Amino acid sequence: AILLQGQTGSGKTAVYLNWLESILKQEQAQVLILVPEINLTPQLERRIHAYFPDRRMAVLHSGVSEKQRGLAWYEAMTGKAQIILGTRLAVLTPIPNLRAIVVDEEHDTSYKQQEGTRYSARDLAIWRAHDQHIPILLSSATPSLETWMAAQAGRYEYIRLDQRAQGASLPSVHLINTRDPQSQFSPGDSGAPIQRSLITKTLSHAISKTLDQKKQCLILINRRGYAPVLNCTACNWLSKCTQCSACTVMHKAGALGRRPVLSCHHCGLVKPIPSFCPDCGNIDLKALGHGTQKMEDAIEEMWPQARVLRVDTDSSRKSKGAEALFQEIHDGNVDVVVGTQMIAKGNDYQNIGLVAVLDADSRLYSADFRAAERLFAQLVQVAGRAGRSGTNGEKGGEIYIETQYPESPVFQFLLRHDVDGFLRFTASEREEARLPPYSYQALIHAEAKSLDKAIQFLNELKDKLKARTSITKALRVYDPVPKPVMRVAGSERAQLLIESTNRKALQETLEIVDQELRQDSQGRISNRSRVRWLIERDPIAI
Incomplete structure (x- = not known):
């Protein structure tokens, strides 16, 4: 693996496109370029077309139609497309003649899938390159601490661009x-x-x-x-979401509808702004924050x-x-x-x-x-x-x-x-705090109709781990706690943190957890308590 660390505006994109040009000269060679967000693909797509006018490119992200995505997937799988550009889902594409991978803005948290099957597209790309014995280039002006430390330790090759491409000074x-x-x-x-x-x-x-x-x-x-919360100046009522443990955000007319509305950014609930306080009837409602x-x-x-x-x-x-x-x-x-x-x-x-x-x-x-x-x-x-x-x-x-x-x-x-x-x-x-990357973490998520059920489910799991003597000095299992946003769309959520200084010990414990939970579950829903559960390795937010 190669880390390309350069100042903003130093020409990192030009450097890796030039590198890919030499790789694409190989017969039937294909390359994969990952970007963190859909918004960045059109600009890079134009640049790649200008740089490789005679190369066929497939673009894969959730912003294109299913038909276009299916055609792009087919072209990548059959080797017709030499360049595959996409967001995190593109890392799962079958590419028979893959010769190199580029992960642009490798530090970006958008590479982590946070719903359904949870995976890090960056880590998966690194594993895929290792498994297929091909080079991978990680590009960023601000590399993640894990990547930077791997480069400092000599595990990754390290290339630096310390000046802007045209010689302008930094802001x-x-x-x-x-x-x-x-x-x-x-x-x-x-x-x-x-x-x-x-x-x-x-x-x-x-x-x-x-x-x-x-x-x-x-x-x-x-x-x-427009404002993060609507407030009553008389009784301190706040515009809380009825489905979530969060406040609804005020949006002005034209943003989400013809009239101003209150919208929850967690569950998507949209409702009209009340003309008076629902609790005390006061008409003096104030928008707090901006x-x-x-x-x-x-x-x-x-x-x-x-x-x-x-x-x-x-x-x-x-x-x-x-x-x-x-x-x-x-x-x-x-x-x-x-x-x-x-x-x-x-x-x-x-x-x-x-x-x-x-x-x-x-x-x-x-x-x-x-x-x-x-x-x-x-x-x-x-x-x-x-x-x-x-x-x-x-x-x-x-x-x-x-x-x-x-x-x-x-x-x-x-x-x-x-x-x-x-x-x-x-x-x-x-x-000093023994936090990642000096330790390894996993979260067990539990979701139920009541918080007590979710907490009880995780406590029972912790007791089972204690009984199996899985908890050692190298591995800590913390008490279950409510999530920062405890209720979303009517479901109440809790989490159990497992931490270890030894990656192997953590993985072995998670295998035990997975087996234990699957024995009494249909899919990922517990048969007895009807709690939905999920194991997440290397969480990006706790």
């Missing part, structure tokens, strides 16, 4: 401390919005300056909808002459799709882009002068021990959208991050563009 990073009164608007300030501003004065001035230079601005807020739709309105109010485009799941569902929205940005028909993480990945924008990240702290402090690693990767990726068209010595754009904790290691390493330093720091933290 300048600015941290805006939102606790500092100087960064906020004061009454009477010129340019201050009528309502309370959703962005700081410092960022507002930077956006104005960038727009004056005829450059585009990219604003990342990782929360779609999402992409509210930010879009705020930008249009502050810069009425600017052309604003919102890019999120809702807007891409309404139009011809994400590709049409991205084309608007490439064509220069947009001044300010407001969007979720969809805008942060892989796209080669040529005129972005400023990138702003709002509410970064919501992803910094989380129960997930990988939260900091994921935030750092996302910040590096979105920062890399700025200044990509610059040439030798030109300024590489600017990134502004609003945070209450500028002293956090994530932001301090980002200031220096020190990916290796951050990964070394994270590795030492994980080693």
Whole structure:
């Protein structure tokens, strides 16, 4: 395996396409290229067609029709297609003359299938390359800690690209401390919005300056909808979902229907916004927090002459799709882009002068021990959208991050563009806490009509493991706990964490668990308690 680690805009795609060109010269050779998301396939598809005009390509992802997907699968299986491009499902395609695999943005969590049969397409691709004795290239500006450590240990070949392809400098990073009164608007300030501003004065001035230079601005807020929750000011009622243990999100008119609605992002429930509080009758309901739709309105109010485009799941569902929205940005028909993480990945924008990240702290402090690693990767990726068209010595754009904790290691390493330093720091933290990759984890998921049933089912399983003396010093089985989002679509969910410093010991225990559960189950539903269960190895979220 080969790790290709390079700065954003350093030409990693050109490097691996050039490498694949030499492989495709072999007779009947086929290659597989994996990308993490459907939105990234059209741009890469065009680039591959331009690079290999005489090669046949099959595109496999859930965004194409079943007929197209079936034809692409047939062409890959019969060897007619030399290049197979797709998302995680493409890794399962039978390819008789496979000679090389590329996993682009290998750090991306989208490679992990989180529903049904759970698998990691990246790990499966590595195993497939090993099994077939063919090379595999893992490409990323911010490799996952596991991959980076494998390269540092010499298990993977290591190739680095430390400069941008055309010689432009990396973007300048600015941290805006939102606790500092100087960064906020004061009454009477010129340019201050009528309502309370959703962005700081410092960022507002930077956006104005960038727009004056005829450059585009990219604003990342990782929360779609208008506001995350609707609240009653009299009795503190919250717009909770009736089917899930989560709040419904307010969406303005035109996003999911002709009227404003409340929508649950977990189960898909959509209902009209109440005209008064269901608990106390108060008509003064307030939208708390802000999402992409509210930010879009705020930008249009502050810069009425600017052309604003919102890019999120809702807007891409309404139009011809994400590709049409991205084309608007490439064509220069947009001044300010407001969007979720969809805008942060892989796209080669040529005129972005400023990138702003709002509410970064919501992803910094989380129960997930990988939260900091994921935030750092996302910040590096979105920062890399700025200044990509610059040439030798030109300024590489600017990134502004609003945070209450500028002293956090994530932001301090980002200031220096020190990916290796951050990964070394994270590795030492994980080693001290004996967390992956210094240990191995598995989750047993249980889902039932009541939480008590799910917890009882997992407790009985833990007792059986104790009776079999499977629990040793090398292996720990924790108590079952409710999931972070405990109820989804009416089902209540719990999980049991099994952790070991020895991979073999963990796998042997999971085999025992699987046999034990299957004895009293039809499929993956327990006969006695009617609990649905699932074993997940190497979970990406706990």
